[in-house]
Amino acid sequence: MDDLAISELLSRLGFEGEGAEKALVRLCRDGLTRPGKTRIATVKIETAERALRAAFVRHCRKSACLPSPRETREPLPVSAVHCETCGGSDNRRAVEQMLVAMQRAGWTKLLVAGGSPGTRRELQRLCADRLDLRFVTDETTPNRKTVAPLLNWSEVAAIWTSTEISHKTTAVLRGPKVLKVSRRSVVALAEAVQERCAIVA
Template sequence: MDVISKAELFRRIGFGGDPAAAEGVLEVAGLSRPAKQSIHPDKLDAAATALASAFCWVCNRGDCHEEAVRIAAGRTVVPAADPSQCQVCGGSVNQRSIDEMVAACAARGWHRLLVVGGSPNARDEISRILHGRLELRALDGTIARTLKQARADLGWGDVVVVWGSSQLDHKVSNLYTGPKVVTLHRRSIQELATEVVRAARRG
């Protein structure tokens, strides 16, 4: 099997920091010497593990850098080779926001999220990022609901987001009221997640 360059190794795993620092880690781990420009494929997994244990690579967003410092646990924070490889947000503000929402809901003991309204694409994106970490019901806000259905929905959800400023009929939104309800006046997924986090932390 052909060897690969160390520069390619660093790029693949997401390390965008000083190559000399990475070389030092590989040398201490007994995986390579700085004089070598390439590495054997059999050592790739061990090399990736060694580097991930020593470094936390993040994109250039200030909030990601702050979070990286908080979670680094002794690792050195370095730039990611590409924003998509950021160990905090994975290149997606929505991903990070939803992750924070999931953590806040778990801390509160919430397991079921009901979203009323929003575009089909936005609802699909929330479902994709959640990936089953919360039970989700995402309702089309343009389709009529009965009072009985709405009451059942409210009984099911631990937290209910009424997504205003989106595809939402007032005849539908007016059915969803009460202490579980969070009313959102902005369209973004990030704002939705932020409001749920606030609700969870209010107690």
């Protein structure tokens, strides 16, 4: 039967030292292993990972990644690459926080205008399918007929103003939903949206 060293399973998730001991206690309690066993069957790995994710919130030491007071799982400090919030990436941390803020505000529809193909791709990747995300790019026909319905559809709209974007487009993108983001990073956009959500939530 295929199996894996339990230490390997734990270190893949960032459980080291004392954290690994706590994780082992949890796996024993859940009947997924028992004291003295060093390997775990491959078929059990997914269940074990799920049990550990459900029991612990793995966070790095950045203040933005510390678990919220509402968190019910046991906090466990790990290296940044295993942090559930940032995974070692500032973009991911900022987008995760934006997603939480949007959820709290009851919003799911974000329109983004401008940005480079690279930053748009990164934003899309980080949001995955947890957000309804649409873009106005330089390929969008810059007129009211095309842009106004997108703005109407959105609950919040952010313009990356430092990137190439037609004047005709920005002329349509006006009103209380619209945010202007002057820095061209994913972090800047995510933080601006998050701030806007905090106002309504």
